[in-house]
Amino acid sequence: MVNSRFSVAIHILSLIASTKNNSHALTSDFIASSVNTNPVVIRRISSQLKKAGLIVSHAGLSGYELALSPKDITLLDIYRAVQAPEDLFAIHDNPNPNCAVGKQIQSTLDDVFSSVQQAMESKLQEETLQDILDHLFS
Amino acid sequence: MVNSRFSVAIHILSLIASTKNNSHALTSDFIASSVNTNPVVIRRISSQLKKAGLIVSHAGLSGYELALSPKDITLLDIYRAVQAPEDLFAIHDNPNPNCAVGKQIQSTLDDVFSSVQQAMESKLQEETLQDILDHLFS
DNA sequence: CCCATTGTAACTATCATAGTTACAACTGTG
DNA sequence: CACAGTTGTAACTATGATAGTTACAATGGG
Numbered sequence: 001m002v003n004s005r006f007s008v009a010i011h012i013l014s015l016i017a018s019t020k021n022n023s024h025a026l027t028s029d030f031i032a033s034s035v036n037t038n039p040v041v042i043r044r045i046s047s048q049l050k051k052a053g054l055i056v057s058h059a060g061l062s063g064y065e066l067a068l069s070p071k072d073i074t075l076l077d078i079y080r081a082v083q084a085p086e087d088l089f090a091i092h093d094n095p096n097p098n099c100a101v102g103k104q105i106q107s108t109l110d111d112v113f114s115s116v117q118q119a120m121e122s123k124l125q126e127e128t129l130q131d132i133l134d135h136l137f138s
Numbered sequence: 139m140v141n142s143r144f145s146v147a148i149h150i151l152s153l154i155a156s157t158k159n160n161s162h163a164l165t166s167d168f169i170a171s172s173v174n175t176n177p178v179v180i181r182r183i184s185s186q187l188k189k190a191g192l193i194v195s196h197a198g199l200s201g202y203e204l205a206l207s208p209k210d211i212t213l214l215d216i217y218r219a220v221q222a223p224e225d226l227f228a229i230h231d232n233p234n235p236n237c238a239v240g241k242q243i244q245s246t247l248d249d250v251f252s253s254v255q256q257a258m259e260s261k262l263q264e265e266t267l268q269d270i271l272d273h274l275f276s
Numbered sequence: 277c278c279c280a281t282t283g284t285a286a287c288t289a290t291c292a293t294a295g296t297t298a299c300a301a302c303t304g305t306g
Numbered sequence: 307c308a309c310a311g312t313t314g315t316a317a318c319t320a321t322g323a324t325a326g327t328t329a330c331a332a333t334g335g336g
Contacts, residue, residue, distance in 0.1 A: 043282065090142040
């Protein structure tokens with residue numbers, strides 16, 4: 001299962017997007033109380049979003065702002081910001097190379113799994129933060 | 139990341155499919171040496187495949203056989219056999235209901251995430267064990 | 277100079293996973 | 307029937323990822 005950083009990241013970005021004016025009210029403490037977690041967890045994920053160029057913030061200065069319009073932030077952007085670049089499916093390692101199946105299984109699974117992962121990522125790319133906002137406030 | 143039981147299950151089924159005759163030679167020990175793990179890990183996953191109706195085996199009698207033709211076993215069947223019925227994406231729990239975003243985020247993410255998961259599962263359903271075999275022995 | 281805040285390092289508790297040991301239950305064979 | 311070999315499972319362990327937490331340096335505004 002994909003960890004909850006992705007879902008928390010979407011929550012954070014939704015809060016930032018829906019607080020355009022008065023953005024300095026968005027402290028990590030405030031966000032943490034909405035997400036219901038520790039402020040450091042928020043700052044940690046915000047840091048990843050910042051490195052990915054999705055948000056802007058300044059040490060010592062409260063608040064976070066979007067670096068892009070919600071319609072220009074896809075869920076894939078967010079996913080990749082908080083997810084270490086890894087494959088969706090684990091493949092067991094060191095299968096027996098002296099076995100016809102063991103010898104070929106890794107490259108076979110690599111191919112098949114990456115096509116499935118591609119399907120998932122395409123779907124993530126179709127959805128933007130704006131779609132999330134529309135759904136939240138409809 | 140999806141655990142390696144899925145990849146091991148595909149490995150097991152590939153071995154069974156490619157050993158139609160002499161199926162009693164397929165002990166969990168032999169399969170384990172191809173996968174490169176402990177025989178109990180193989181028996182544990184085989185047990186799940188058996189419960190899902192994908193393979194047949196008998197206590198005390200060595201060997202495993204497919205219960206269906208490789209073209210009738212989809213990767214989704216295998217995935218569901220070894221994966222507890224769970225969502226692909228975790229959603230953080232207990233968001234603050236006194237916050238406009240916190241109140242709606244779970245149902246919003248439920249909707250969006252399940253459509254993404256659906257895309258992935260559709261792709262898994264398109265691929266069969268026969269496709270894996272074709273790839274393995276091409 | 278303070279105070280509040282961001283950014284991060286470091287530690288901890290919890291949990292899933294895979295590996296392992298052990299053993300009951302079963303089957304065919306001598 | 308006894309035995310050897312096998313499947314099926316329970317129970318335990320080691321490892322690693324995750325999220326939560328404490329602590330504190332660095333920064334900027336009042």
